[in-house]
Amino acid sequence: xxxxxxxxxxxxxxxxxxRLNQAALxxxxxxxxxxxxxxxxxxxxxxxxxxSKHGIACNSGTDALYLAMxxxxxxxxxxxxxxxxxxxxxxxxxxxxxxKPVFVDIEAHSFNINLDLLxxxxxxxxxxxxxxxxxxxxxxMPKLMxxxxxxxxxxxxxxxxxxGAVSNGEKVGNIGDVGCFSFYPTKNLGGCGDGGMMTTNxxxxxxxLRILREHGSPKRYYHEYIGMNSRLDSLQAALLQVKxxxxxxxxxQRREISDRYSNLLKAANIPHVVxxxxxxxxxxxxxxxxxxEGKRNDVQAKLRExxxxxxxxxxxxxxxxxxxxxxxxxxxxxxxxEDICDRVLSLPMFPELSIEQQERVVSTxxxxxx
Ligand SMILES: *Cc1c(COP(=O)(O)O)cnc(C)c1O
Numbered sequence: 441x442x443x444x445x446x447x448x449x450x451x452x453x454x455x456x457x458x459r460l461n462q463a464a465l466x467x468x469x470x471x472x473x474x475x476x477x478x479x480x481x482x483x484x485x486x487x488x489x490x491x492s493k494h495g496i497a498c499n500s501g502t503d504a505l506y507l508a509m510x511x512x513x514x515x516x517x518x519x520x521x522x523x524x525x526x527x528x529x530x531x532x533x534x535x536x537x538x539x540k541p542v543f544v545d546i547e548a549h550s551f552n553i554n555l556d557l558l559x560x561x562x563x564x565x566x567x568x569x570x571x572x573x574x575x576x577x578x579x580x581m582p583k584l585m586x587x588x589x590x591x592x593x594x595x596x597x598x599x600x601x602x603x604g605a606v607s608n609g610e611k612v613g614n615i616g617d618v619g620c621f622s623f624y625p626t627k628n629l630g631g632c633g634d635g636g637m638m639t640t641n642x643x644x645x646x647x648x649l650r651i652l653r654e655h656g657s658p659k660r661y662y663h664e665y666i667g668m669n670s671r672l673d674s675l676q677a678a679l680l681q682v683k684x685x686x687x688x689x690x691x692x693q694r695r696e697i698s699d700r701y702s703n704l705l706k707a708a709n710i711p712h713v714v715x716x717x718x719x720x721x722x723x724x725x726x727x728x729x730x731x732x733e734g735k736r737n738d739v740q741a742k743l744r745e746x747x748x749x750x751x752x753x754x755x756x757x758x759x760x761x762x763x764x765x766x767x768x769x770x771x772x773x774x775x776x777x778e779d780i781c782d783r784v785l786s787l788p789m790f791p792e793l794s795i796e797q798q799e800r801v802v803s804t805x806x807x808x809x810x
Contacts (some may be wrong), residue, residue: 494646497672501622573602693791
């Protein structure tokens with residue numbers, strides 16, 4: 441049996457390789473490898489796609505989160521609220537600013553932070569909320585923004601897995617103070633290396649983010665802040681510029697694939713498998729089912745034997761990571777997150793996944809569990 445991988449970024453290259461080759465060669469011939477027109481053009485095209493006034497490119501989604509918090513003066517003594525069920529970078533960047541990550545448990549059906557528990561976690565030190573639009577599923581932003589406004593908190597959106605996702609008619613990343621995006625190759629808009637972007641509608645924040653990503657330096661060799669070197673290469677910008685016009689098509693394909701998975705799984709009615717909640721605004725970076733009764737790891741191993749490769753995002757919640765033992769959490773602190781971590785299984789998901797491949801995934805799952 442042929443292998444069905446969890447993602448396959450080489451297929452985009454097969455579709456538009458000629459255009460990517462040409463874009464890369466143009467940059468190589470130009471001699472403009474850092475900054476310049478290609479980067480600023482891509483910044484404005486991306487900002488326009490999101491609907492934001494400003495787009496500030498940087499080296500990764502991680503840097504985008506860190507720089508956003510630095511631009512908002514978040515640091516020592518501050519608290520930032522986020523989800524314990526996310527990629528490590530969400531909390532890691534809070535810690536890098538020397539602020540404290542404060543976790544709030546998730547909702548089982550959306551995998552996102554439970555907004556009904558949010559207000560109880562707000563203290564005098566809370567400075568910001570970092571919603572994470574996990575797996576491409578948007579957090580209910582009108583509800584979150586109302587809480588943020590009431591308590592005068594900044595909102596930094598972690599949109600790393602959700603480029604193009606929509607909450608209440610608005611693209612994520614254009615709702616909070618700063619939207620933070622990743623162009624890691626497996627994200628919905630993936631480059632051929634690392635890359636990131638921040639979006640904002642605030643001119644002062646735009647300016648500060650540009651200064652911070654370039655050594656805190658508004659003018660070469662004059663430094664106003666301790667910043668960093670976090671630029672997007674011209675080469676990556678040129679490649680992403682080629683890919684951006686395809687993003688809506690690729691996201692629509694992901695949506696179609698998720699609908700088909702859900703229909704196939706419902707028809708198969710496999711015991712212990714729960715399909716993800718319907719979510720029209722999602723861009724389906726992952727299609728994640730829950731496998732109950734302690735069977736998840738076994739199911740994953742058996743799928744692998746049949747050459748179907750699935751992923752576990754994430755096996756250990758952030759509050760139980762060894763590096764965060766100082767935060768004083770233990771098993772049971774966030775029961776929904778802990779339960780979900782034991783059950784999640786992300787099925788193969790990429791825009792080019794074929795109907796036959798999906799049918800094979802579902803029928804193999806059925807064979808294993810029935
Ligand atoms: C990928 C990811 C990041 C980090 O992005 P990088 O570009 O890999 O640094 C941050 N948060 C979430 C939720 C992610 O999935």
